[in-house]
Amino acid sequence: MWAYFERILDSSMFSPHGICLLWEPELIWLHVVSDALIAAAYFSIPFALTILVTKRRDLQFGWVYWAFAIFIMACGLTHVLSIYTLWVPIYGIEGIVKAATAVASVVTAGALWPLLPKILAIPSPFELQKVQAALEEEEIKSRDAAQLLGQVREAQRALRESMTRLTAVVDTAVDGVILFDAQARILLFNPACERLFGYRVDEVMNHDIGMLMTDEKRPSPTGHTRRFATGEAAGLRKDGSTFPMNLSVGQAWQDGELIYVGIVHDLTARKLTEQQLQQAQKMETVGQLSGGIAHDFNNLLTVIIGNAEHLSEQLKARPDLRQFADDICESGERGAELTQRLLAFSRRQLLQPQTIDCRELLESMLKLFKRTLRENIEIKTAFGPGTIQAFADRAQLESAVLNLALNAQDAMPAGGHLTLSTELAAIDEDYRALHPEVMSGSYALISVTDDGEGMRSDVIEHAFEPFFTTKEVGKGSGLGLSMVYGFAKQSDGHVSIYSEEGLGTTVRIYLPRAGAAHSLADVQESEEAVPLGHETILIAEDDPFVRSSVILRVEALGYRVVAAVNGKEALQRLRTDPGIDMLFTDIIMPGGFSGWDLADQARRIRPGLPVLFTSGYALETLVEQGRTQAQAVVLTKPYRKAELAQRLRDAFAAATVTS
Numbered sequence: 203m204w205a206y207f208e209r210i211l212d213s214s215m216f217s218p219h220g221i222c223l224l225w226e227p228e229l230i231w232l233h234v235v236s237d238a239l240i241a242a243a244y245f246s247i248p249f250a251l252t253i254l255v256t257k258r259r260d261l262q263f264g265w266v267y268w269a270f271a272i273f274i275m276a277c278g279l280t281h282v283l284s285i286y287t288l289w290v291p292i293y294g295i296e297g298i299v300k301a302a303t304a305v306a307s308v309v310t311a312g313a314l315w316p317l318l319p320k321i322l323a324i325p326s327p328f329e330l331q332k333v334q335a336a337l338e339e340e341e342i343k344s345r346d347a348a349q350l351l352g353q354v355r356e357a358q359r360a361l362r363e364s365m366t367r368l369t370a371v372v373d374t375a376v377d378g379v380i381l382f383d384a385q386a387r388i389l390l391f392n393p394a395c396e397r398l399f400g401y402r403v404d405e406v407m408n409h410d411i412g413m414l415m416t417d418e419k420r421p422s423p424t425g426h427t428r429r430f431a432t433g434e435a436a437g438l439r440k441d442g443s444t445f446p447m448n449l450s451v452g453q454a455w456q457d458g459e460l461i462y463v464g465i466v467h468d469l470t471a472r473k474l475t476e477q478q479l480q481q482a483q484k485m486e487t488v489g490q491l492s493g494g495i496a497h498d499f500n501n502l503l504t505v506i507i508g509n510a511e512h513l514s515e516q517l518k519a520r521p522d523l524r525q526f527a528d529d530i531c532e533s534g535e536r537g538a539e540l541t542q543r544l545l546a547f548s549r550r551q552l553l554q555p556q557t558i559d560c561r562e563l564l565e566s567m568l569k570l571f572k573r574t575l576r577e578n579i580e581i582k583t584a585f586g587p588g589t590i591q592a593f594a595d596r597a598q599l600e601s602a603v604l605n606l607a608l609n610a611q612d613a614m615p616a617g618g619h620l621t622l623s624t625e626l627a628a629i630d631e632d633y634r635a636l637h638p639e640v641m642s643g644s645y646a647l648i649s650v651t652d653d654g655e656g657m658r659s660d661v662i663e664h665a666f667e668p669f670f671t672t673k674e675v676g677k678g679s680g681l682g683l684s685m686v687y688g689f690a691k692q693s694d695g696h697v698s699i700y701s702e703e704g705l706g707t708t709v710r711i712y713l714p715r716a717g718a719a720h721s722l723a724d725v726q727e728s729e730e731a732v733p734l735g736h737e738t739i740l741i742a743e744d745d746p747f748v749r750s751s752v753i754l755r756v757e758a759l760g761y762r763v764v765a766a767v768n769g770k771e772a773l774q775r776l777r778t779d780p781g782i783d784m785l786f787t788d789i790i791m792p793g794g795f796s797g798w799d800l801a802d803q804a805r806r807i808r809p810g811l812p813v814l815f816t817s818g819y820a821l822e823t824l825v826e827q828g829r830t831q832a833q834a835v836v837l838t839k840p841y842r843k844a845e846l847a848q849r850l851r852d853a854f855a856a857a858t859v860t861s
Contacts, residue, residue: 209294216291219284230288237281244278247271266313273310276303319454334358378466383459386411398447398468400440411464416444434469446473507534511631512754555693557716558599560590560624560646567600571607571620578617579610586625592646592713594693599648599713602686606650606709609683613654613707621651627712629696630843640696645712653706662699686711700817702789732847734760737783737854741765742772742800744788756786759847769800776807784812784853812857814849 223229248271255267280303283296334354372379372392378399381390388411391403399406399414406413416436437447446469453462510531517524564583571581592599603622610620627647629640657665666687686709690697694714701707739761743749746767753763764779766772769787776782785804789797801813816837835853837846 216293218287218289218291220288223288233288234285237284241278241281241285244274244281247274266310269306269310269313273303273306276306279303315452377468378464380411380414380464380466382411382462382464384461389461395466398439398445398466399437405440414438437466437468445470503534507531508751508754510534512758515758554595554597555593556596558592558594558596560592560648561585563596563599564603564622564624564648567603567622570604574604575607575611575620576617579614580617580619582619582621584621584623586623588626590624590626590646591716592648593716594695594713595689598689598693599711602689602711603648603650605683605686609709610650610652610654610707613652613656615654618653618706621649623649623651626715629712640712641694644715645695646715648711648713649708651706651708656703656705656707657699657701658703662701665699666697683709732759732844733851734847735850735854736760736762738762738764738779738781739784739786739850740772740775740779740782742767742769742785742787742797744768752786755843755846756850758843759850761850769797769803772800773803773807776804776811782808782811784814784850784857786814786816786850789815789817810857812853814853 220230223233251267251271251274276299279299280296283292283299287293287296334351338351372390375392375394378395379390379392380388380395382388387408388406389408391401391406396402401414414437416438432450433448435447435449436444438444448467448469450465450467451462452465453460455461510527514524514527514531517527564585568581568583575581607620607622614620625647626644628644629642631642633640633642665683687697690711690713696712698710698712699707700710739756741749741752741756741763743752743765744767749765749767753765756763762781764775764782766775772785772787776785785801787797787800797815801815804813805811812835814835814837835849835856837849
């Protein structure tokens with residue numbers, strides 16, 4: 203036993219709770235102040251109860267107040283320890299105190315429930331009024347009537363005080379308390395229930411308690427309260443939203459009628475804590491920690507580098523001031539190099555890079571795919587012109603492509619099309635502004651495209667995280683995409699995902715070209731004579747960083763820009779601004795409708811309005827899958843400045859021909 207206590211009291215292996223909060227001052231002081239106020243409130247309650255019991259010797263159940271005082275004192279002590287463990291990891295002592303609190307709570311609850319019938323058995327005011335009337339009639343006949351009447355009045359006063367105390371306990375309880383009869387009609391609804399469910403007392407009194415439950419937990423009209431189960435359930439608020447709760451239902455008799463007492467405990471915080479714990483367990487790797495830090499720094503560096511580059515372009519006539527902007531950009535790039543080192547910290551696999559013919563590699567893997575994938579998966583290839591050679595580890599690249607093909611098969615349970623393609627691609631400074639860790643230059647690109655279920659945006663955000671998976675338990679480790687990501691990064695390449703629900707997914711792996719330096723000379727030459735414009739472009743984009751980059755690039759081409767964060771705002775802008783000449787929208791749009799829906803509604807407001815779509819899929823793929831018309835103008839992501847400029851003019855030209 204002593205060894206057990208030594209083990210749980212040893213805090214040398216633990217870290218203070220403040221580490222979980224990343225020592226964020228606002229969060230630390232929020233917890234300290236909240237726990238301190240709660241502890242102070244808890245400690246004040248036992249003193250009040252002590253004064254009450256010592257002053258009121260006539261209380262019949264005085265020992266209950268002592269038990270409740272001990273329980274409340276223990277609760278307050280747990281909050282004090284919660285403050286202390288922010289800095290000192292005495293979790294063993296905290297656990298012992300919580301165990302003592304649990305014992306005190308169980309003893310108090312166990313002692314309180316047997317007393318409930320006795321409390322409910324106290325005579326009702328109506329009965330006391332009858333006794334009082336009888337005593338008043340007998341007062342004429344006996345001198346003792348006055349004394350008896352005084353006793354009755356004292357009993358009434360004690361009853362009122364007892365009811366007042368009980369009402370105070372119910373009204374101040376943190377958990378919801380609902381009293382209802384055998385027909386499931388609500389008789390009592392405490393303030394905690396008002397906060398939980400959003401109803402006022404007068405809105406629920408004498409109504410069926412089923413209005414507070416979701417359909418699957420709502421009792422049938424014939425079952426009534428017998429159908430209520432004690433345990434976890436889903437509560438239904440007035441606004442239609444639901445929340446997890448723990449429902450405890452007990453029963454008692456009052457005036458010969460069966461009544462029920464329901465205790466509702468909100469589980470929202472606990473469920474959130476459980477989810478956070480599960481996420482924290484997945485993230486207990488050094489690589490994920492460094493990746494998260496790098497991501498945050500990259501977001502900052504994206505804005506710094508992007509604005510510095512734009513400022514440098516605007517200061518061509520002032521070399522003295524332009525040098526400051528170049529220094530800012532150079533410092534930002536050095537910061538990006540530091541974040542790149544953090545991303546590479548967890549990638550310790552030994553690679554053996556060599557020159558790889560991407561076309562030959564994909565062709566050699568076709569036989570493997572035909573043997574490995576299901577027969578209802580149709581495999582196609584698409585190769586760009588010229589020789590496409592990458593400098594990478596062949597075995598790791600084959601493993602990465604195979605992983606992507608297997609993921610694509612899982613996304614097409616009823617069969618579909620799998621397209622393997624390779625081509626030369628260039629990453630310019632505009633794309634690098636959104637992805638500072640990527641070197642600008644010419645790359646060998648390998649893409650794996652399926653027309654399966656697609657991914658939600660929240661899934662895409664976590665797709666490369668280790669152990670993250672949407673598959674059933676036992677059907678996926680969550681390491682496939684993270685391995686692809688690590689391989690691409692360690693090879694000085696890049697990987698990206700483009701996906702839409704119901705449309706499919708494209709994963710692109712950018713690898714360094716064999717024998718090619720990271721140069722954008724050919725790209726810059728093609729962008730020197732890009733077509734410019736002067737029209738007003740309405741840009742609908744929900745991502746703030748992407749929106750800022752697109753606005754900067756479109757304005758650099760001479761256009762006036764009106765921005766909207768979603769489809770609803772875009773339509774409002776279109777109605778209020780008659781000078782808008784074109785809609786430029788992503789196919790994926792928040793707010794309940796896609797870019798195609800936005801374009802349809804926009805053309806109802808402004809017939810003949812030119813529309814330029816942007817998508818991770820090529821126009822040919824969208825047409826083949828029946829997602830758009832062949833005459834639609836689509837700008838495929840990622841795109842260079844010259845492609846953007848040309849597609850803008852193409853959209854204007856297409857609208858002119860149609861009209």
